[in-house]
Amino acid sequence: MEKLTKKLNGSFNKVYDYSESEGIDMRTAAFCIAIERIEKAYVQRGIFP
Structure with missing residues (x-):
């Protein structure tokens, strides 16, 4: 719980x-925070150049 x-x-x-x-x-x-996290994941995986 902690x-x-x-x-x-x-x-x-x-x-x-x-x-x-x-x-x-x-x-x-x-x-907005969720979209930024998705963007970060896409960039790390190379999905978006």
């Missing part, structure tokens, strides 16, 4: 910080 709590708190803080810095709502911030 690991899960740590992970959830970390994820929440990332989304909250992103939403505050960009001036957007939390839901949109979560989508």
